Amino acid sequence: MACRISELVLGCRDPEALARFWCEVLDFVVLDREEGGYVEIGPREGFGGPQPTIVFSHRDEPEPGKLRLxxxxxxxxxxxxxxxxxxxxxxxxxxxxxxxxxxxxxxxxxxxxxxxxxxxxxxxxx
The missing domain is CATH 3.10.180.10 (2,3-Dihydroxybiphenyl 1,2-Dioxygenase, domain 1)
Known part of the structure; x- marks a missing residue:
């Protein structure tokens, strides 16, 4: 048995704004959100399908160093x-x-x- 990528998580200052941007880019929809905490977007069929979802997680400061992914x-x-x-x-x-x-x-x-x-x-x- 192998693993499969189910979610990508990206720390950001404004989860709502990035979710809107990436929903438009990928034709995704908002699947879940916690006000001020995170926004999860993905394909219309939801979590667990052939495409991973993306979670935008609130961070006040970016992680040090260049994003490696x-x-x-x-x-x-x-x-x-x-x-x-x-x-x-x-x-x-x-x-x-x-x-x-x-x-x-x-x-x-x-x-x-x-x-x-x-x-x-x-x-x-x-």
Missing amino acids: HIDVNATDRDQDAELERLLQLGARPADVGQTGEESWHVLADPEGNEFCLLRTRLAPL
């Missing part, structure tokens, strides 16, 4: 350029992590500065 996303219903434009309109911003400009992906930051990558390949929706 980042999220990669792929568009499902448009090409990479159109998805990049949509993500930027939602509040993502370009991030520089030393790219050469030859990469097939875009490095972005969410509204709290957490880096994530938009990959080129379009995936079929679940």
Whole structure:
């Protein structure tokens, strides 16, 4: 028997704002929340499905050091350029992590500065 990722937990200053951003990015919904504590988002079918949920947990101060985990996303219903434009309109911003400009992906930051990558390949929706 093996493990499967069921939740990703991200400490942040404003769980509600990041939940709204990532719900729009991933077409997720809010599954659970504790006022001032955390917000859990995930696919409409809820926890335990093929996709992990994401929990935004309130932290007054970011953890010291660089976040060692980042999220990669792929568009499902448009090409990479159109998805990049949509993500930027939602509040993502370009991030520089030393790219050469030859990469097939875009490095972005969410509204709290957490880096994530938009990959080129379009995936079929679940």
